[in-house]
Amino acid sequence: MRAVEAYETILLVGKEGKRYLVQPAPGGSWSSNRGHISFDDIIGQPVGQVITTQIGHEYLVLRPTTSDLIQHLKRTTQIVYPKDAAQLIMELDLWDGKRLIEAGTGSGGLTLAFARAVMPSGRVYSYEAREEHQRLARRNLEKRGLLAAVDFKLRDIAEGFDETEVDAVFLDVREADRFIPQVEAALADGGMFGSLLPTANQVSALTAALQAGDFVEIRIQELLVRPWKPVPDRLRPNDRMIAHTGFLVFARKISARHRHFWMDKRQRRRAVEYGNWPNRDDIDEDES
């Protein structure tokens, strides 16, 4: 197993499951009310070891998950929950090499998850209108060694995006429906769009905007994760769960001349009838 490197982010787990993120600098130490740990005792050692403070309290050394990193983030805005972040990465089809636009950056919770998904050769272009939010997000990403994967842009996205032909665009802003023309201009044909919205009214407005634009495969989702108590002879769900976090809306951009792939025969005929069909020859003989 790869040994702990100087300055990488690691997770210390205490006896009651308390979790701390630390970055071991040579010669430095970490302290709590349970004593201190010398970083030189961690650097170069395998993860999974137990390290003991000078007064005898034990901590397990592990590598943090993306979920740990998001949950420990310093924040001034609402950040995305790990359950939603995971679904976004799947639906936006993010992996090494993808180019993605997100707005707004907020505290950088999602920026962090996106950066980890598209690294090392992909890129996240993260737009934010408020300077103080961008500053905090930049610091959060820098602390986790992820700055190299992100371009931070300070701008109201009503003014549009700099990039074109990107693989995906994600919006976590109010009134996402207002920015669909800007999204269309930036997205490659076949590219993925996603948005997180707290209320059903916003979902309704966004759905209408996507349907009026060049989008197909519109999907509206709500993720409910119900954790269960891991007690084999009294197996049951926890008493409480995080219920509503937001609605997720996804769609794929398709050029208008390819819309017919998503139409049934009746819709195709109607498109011809109303003059919304770019090329009548595209219709099969047996359908005309």
Ligand SMILES: C[S@@+](CC[C@H](N)C(=O)[O-])C[C@H]1O[C@@H](n2cnc3c(N)ncnc32)[C@H](O)[C@@H]1O
């Ligand atoms: C809910 S926060 C985003 C949280 C972020 N997804 C996270 O996980 O940390 C929404 C952010 O969008 C920004 N915002 C709202 N409207 C915007 C616009 N038109 N252009 C750019 N940023 C905008 C806000 O300033 C705020 O920081």
